[in-house]
Amino acid sequence: xxxxxxxxxxxxxxxxxxxxxxxxxxxxxxxxxxxxxxxxxxxxxxxxxxxxxxxxxxxxxxxxxxxxxxxxxxxxxxxxxxxxxxxxxxxxxxxxxxxxxxxxxxxxxxxxxxxxxxxxxxxxxxxxxxxxxxxxxxxxxxxxxxxxxxxxxxxxxxxxxxxxxxxxxxxxxxxxxxxxxxxxxxxxxxxxxxxxxxxxxxxxxxxxxxxxxxxxxxxxxxxxxxxxxxxxxxxxxxxxxxxxxxxxxxxxxxxxxxxxxxxxxxxxxxxxxxxxxxxxxxxxxxxxxxxxxxxxxxxxxxxxxxxxxxxxxxxxxxxxxxxxxxxxxxxxxxxxxxxxxxxxxxxxxxxxxxxxxxxxxxxxxxxxxxxxxxxxxxxxxxxxxxx
Numbered sequence: 001x002x003x004x005x006x007x008x009x010x011x012x013x014x015x016x017x018x019x020x021x022x023x024x025x026x027x028x029x030x031x032x033x034x035x036x037x038x039x040x041x042x043x044x045x046x047x048x049x050x051x052x053x054x055x056x057x058x059x060x061x062x063x064x065x066x067x068x069x070x071x072x073x074x075x076x077x078x079x080x081x082x083x084x085x086x087x088x089x090x091x092x093x094x095x096x097x098x099x100x101x102x103x104x105x106x107x108x109x110x111x112x113x114x115x116x117x118x119x120x121x122x123x124x125x126x127x128x129x130x131x132x133x134x135x136x137x138x139x140x141x142x143x144x145x146x147x148x149x150x151x152x153x154x155x156x157x158x159x160x161x162x163x164x165x166x167x168x169x170x171x172x173x174x175x176x177x178x179x180x181x182x183x184x185x186x187x188x189x190x191x192x193x194x195x196x197x198x199x200x201x202x203x204x205x206x207x208x209x210x211x212x213x214x215x216x217x218x219x220x221x222x223x224x225x226x227x228x229x230x231x232x233x234x235x236x237x238x239x240x241x242x243x244x245x246x247x248x249x250x251x252x253x254x255x256x257x258x259x260x261x262x263x264x265x266x267x268x269x270x271x272x273x274x275x276x277x278x279x280x281x282x283x284x285x286x287x288x289x290x291x292x293x294x295x296x297x298x299x300x301x302x303x304x305x306x307x308x309x310x311x312x313x314x315x316x317x318x319x320x321x322x323x324x325x326x327x328x329x330x331x332x333x334x335x336x337x338x339x340x341x342x343x344x345x346x347x348x349x350x351x352x353x354x355x356x357x358x359x360x361x362x363x364x365x366x367x368x369x370x371x372x373x374x375x376x377x378x379x380x381x382x383x384x385x386x387x
């Protein structure tokens with residue numbers, strides 16, 4: 001298989017875009033990615049786009065064709081990828097494999113979701129489709145409730161506290177304050193999180209990621225051709241995906257995401273490194289407990305120590321491992337189909353030393369972890385500066 005690099009990235013600001021349509025978000029992110037590499041539409045050979053639930057959110061299906069049409073990329077193959085909240089990360093993996101296989105030299109990978117055009121109740125129903133509809137959602141288990149079950153079990157087994165959960169939100173808002181693309185550019189306190197009201201005990205309003213509109217895009221290229229487009233390509237040195245039971249009741253444990261552990265082990269094997277080599281990571285913090293599970297299951301910290309690690313600042317900017325420098329899903333926002341691609345954009349900018357106020361010093365190795373549902377799908381990518 002050929003080596004593959006990211007040569008460009010582009011995204012919209014994440015937030016509530018009442019003045020922009022779904023297709024306008026696609027075009028804004030896609031055109032920025034093309035322009036940043038001085039590419040034209042005719043240079044792109046295939047398009048892979050992550051999108052979770054456009055049929056419910058905007059009553060539009062056939063998103064692959066829409067993306068190609070709006071970006072002026074016809075008649076190239078354009079494929080919509082759906083893997084719940086991991087749609088963007090899996091789209092990135094599909095694009096990576098397409099170039100690595102030799103089928104194409106240059107492909108575009110995008111992710112998009114327009115979530116705010118429907119009410120909160122309808123949005124919750126759409127997102128609920130990422131879980132087990134028959135055994136969980138039909139019986140009243142919302143996604144906050146499912147993650148609350150994991151949080152409660154983690155607290156019982158390891159002594160994790162609500163204040164440690166709150167520390168995740170505080171840290172990510174501090175990072176998001178520095179990110180011009182973030183939905184929420186405001187710092188918060190542990191006290192504010194603790195007083196924000198329970199959604200599903202122990203998770204409070206400020207433990208939860210928001211409903212968001214946005215799009216992100218990256219351009220992938222065979223590494224041997226990458227320097228024809230940029231002086232500093234960022235190579236994808238590992239791409240791995242794993243699955244687990246859809247319903248929590250069928251999982252082996254509630255205190256870990258098995259798919260994350262398996263995908264991470266395979267990714268580090270491909271990259272020929274271990275977790276200690278990672279300088280900066282974007283992980284899937286749809287709820288604060290999800291980030292704690294992620295940093296444990298990825299191998300950054302021992303199981304049960306994740307909450308304490310965050311509380312003690314070991315995941316802050318320029319610490320042991322800088323986690324969610326974009327603000328994560330919590331502060332940057334979570335337009336579900338776009339999140340996995342946004343993560344790649346952030347790592348691309350970090351490894352190119354282009355993240356400005358939120359820059360991780362001397363960052364050489366980056367990682368993304370994108371989760372679908374409550375952990376039934378996990379995709380992990382590892383990146384490094386181009387040689």
